[in-house]
Amino acid sequence: MGAGLAGLAAAAELTRRGLQVVVLEARGRVGGRVASREIAGARFDVGGQWIGPTQHRMHRLVSAHGLDLFPQWHAGTKILDCQGKLSRYEGDIPSLPLVHLLELQRSLWRLDALTKRARTTPDPAWDRSTLADWSASHVRSARVRGLLTAAVRVIFGMEPAELSLLRFLGYSASADGFLSLAEIVGGAQQDKVVQGTHALAEAMAAGLEVHCGAAVRAIDQSGDSVHLHTDAGVWQADRVIVALPPHLTGRIAWTPALPQLREQLVQRWPMGATVKVFAVYERPFWRAAGLSGEVVHTGGPLTVTFDATTAERVPALLSFVVGDEARRWGQRAEGERRRAVLESLVRWFGPEAGRPIGFGEEDWAREPWSGGCPTSSPVTGSLACMPALREPVGRVHWAGTETARRWTGFMEGAVESGERAAAEVAARFGGPTRPSASSAIGSA
Numbered sequence: 122m123g124a125g126l127a128g129l130a131a132a133a134e135l136t137r138r139g140l141q142v143v144v145l146e147a148r149g150r151v152g153g154r155v156a157s158r159e160i161a162g163a164r165f166d167v168g169g170q171w172i173g174p175t176q177h178r179m180h181r182l183v184s185a186h187g188l189d190l191f192p193q194w195h196a197g198t199k200i201l202d203c204q205g206k207l208s209r210y211e212g213d214i215p216s217l218p219l220v221h222l223l224e225l226q227r228s229l230w231r232l233d234a235l236t237k238r239a240r241t242t243p244d245p246a247w248d249r250s251t252l253a254d255w256s257a258s259h260v261r262s263a264r265v266r267g268l269l270t271a272a273v274r275v276i277f278g279m280e281p282a283e284l285s286l287l288r289f290l291g292y293s294a295s296a297d298g299f300l301s302l303a304e305i306v307g308g309a310q311q312d313k314v315v316q317g318t319h320a321l322a323e324a325m326a327a328g329l330e331v332h333c334g335a336a337v338r339a340i341d342q343s344g345d346s347v348h349l350h351t352d353a354g355v356w357q358a359d360r361v362i363v364a365l366p367p368h369l370t371g372r373i374a375w376t377p378a379l380p381q382l383r384e385q386l387v388q389r390w391p392m393g394a395t396v397k398v399f400a401v402y403e404r405p406f407w408r409a410a411g412l413s414g415e416v417v418h419t420g421g422p423l424t425v426t427f428d429a430t431t432a433e434r435v436p437a438l439l440s441f442v443v444g445d446e447a448r449r450w451g452q453r454a455e456g457e458r459r460r461a462v463l464e465s466l467v468r469w470f471g472p473e474a475g476r477p478i479g480f481g482e483e484d485w486a487r488e489p490w491s492g493g494c495p496t497s498s499p500v501t502g503s504l505a506c507m508p509a510l511r512e513p514v515g516r517v518h519w520a521g522t523e524t525a526r527r528w529t530g531f532m533e534g535a536v537e538s539g540e541r542a543a544a545e546v547a548a549r550f551g552g553p554t555r556p557s558a559s560s561a562i563g564s565a
């Protein structure tokens with residue numbers, strides 16, 4: 122179930138192996154956390170958008186479906202808004218006094234060393250403390266703590282106090298380290314899809330049997346096969362791949378009930394909170410002023426901002442409201458939210474930033490079939506439940522980016538997880554090609 126990238130990748134792989142596959146999707150569209158929206162006549166990726174250089178599965182898919190990449194714009198001076206002080210800098214090193222820069226470097230080295238350990242010998246004690254605990258005891262400079270907090274909020278949609286140290290390090294290790302999560306060039310924010318990432322999801326879905334509007338409400342595997350009760354009818358399958366974030370798997374009525382460990386696990390994976398805000402302009406005035414469009418802000422409501430000019434050169438800025446700010450965002454009136462965004466943009470880029478020709482926000486916590494974004498993370502003290510993350514339950518297999526080993530939380534991880542679950546299912550059918558067998562991804 123689920124026509125996000127994980128479910129679509131699983132279905133494509135099983136189809137390739139000759140199995141009969143149906144994809145059941147709750148929403149009226151495919152893509153899940155990958156979506157696009159028109160603002161001022163241009164299309165923007167309001168969900169997952171960037172692809173990093175070591176995300177090889179995504180590169181392969183983009184190219185296989187005849188799509189193209191273009192680089193995230195980063196030329197020019199960047200802005201740091203740290204504890205009420207504005208400063209500008211070139212390159213990747215923020216404009217901080219030397220003593221704070223040294224502290225920042227030391228903190229990154231320490232995190233890097235811990236990330237390397239997390240790949241080989243993770244310490245179970247990391248599961249009992251948060252990233253905020255680690256920062257409080259290892260980072261003396263409030264400015265450096267502020268910068269780390271800003272990066273973590275954007276990467277996870279969570280506050281450092283919510284994030285177990287084990288999750289943070291494991292996540293960094295599944296990528297190419299913390300810096301690769303945060304950087305543009307050589308990092309996770311390097312490239313975008315010219316046609317938009319949703320075009321990729323649509324291309325992956327073409328040729329598959331996908332039923333939208335088929336929210337799976339109940340899964341019954343008490344008999345010789347699996348029955349999926351959906352808003353669009355009942356499907357029967359030999360095997361099912363559930364390609365959803367863990368917390369949504371807990372909303373399904375299971376017969377028999379999920380094993381205890383899995384039941385406990387799904388209660389421990391809350392989603393992050395992120396709102397993407399786009400302001401579209403007549404001209405890229407920040408570029409004319411020598412600015413890259415990138416801002417890092419240790420306060421709120423906007424934590425980071427990027428140039429979001431489209432491949433067709435429609436000028437735009439993209440800002441992220443994340444963590445606690447995002448949770449409160451929907452409680453503010455629409456006009457107030459817009460005012461707050463434009464006030465910040467004017468502070469950084471001048472009066473022209475206050476006159477967009479288009480404005481749009483996407484609040485993922487309002488999406489019932491996601492519940493937040495960009496990814497979910499286990500709470501502290503969840504280690505004992507982790508063996509249930511990928512362990513099949515009867516005829517049910519688990520996919521979704523949260524189950525990935527590499528680039529978990531990212532589109533790359535979603536594809537990896539779907540391909541892994543498809544291989545598990547194919548193995549149960551005794552090999553790569555048994556055309557008579559049937560399987561469902563969310564499917565039936």
Ligand SMILES: Cc1cc2nc3c(=O)[nH]c(=O)nc-3n(C[C@H](O)[C@H](O)[C@H](O)COP(=O)(O)OP(=O)(O)OC[C@H]3O[C@@H](n4cnc5c(N)ncnc54)[C@H](O)[C@@H]3O)c2cc1C
Nearest residue numbers: 123125126127147153154169170171337494521522531532
């Ligand atoms: C704002 C935002 C920014 C992001 N930025 C990036 C980025 O720049 N780069 C990157 O790599 N990643 C990014 N991500 C993360 C990336 O989008 C996700 O990791 C990836 O899309 C997850 O895919 P998935 O298939 O695992 O899950 P999902 O996309 O969540 O797919 C699950 C699917 O299951 C469906 N579903 C849920 N419940 C049911 C049910 N009961 N029955 C049937 N169907 C159901 C959902 O509707 C959905 O379609 C971002 C995400 C967001 C939202």
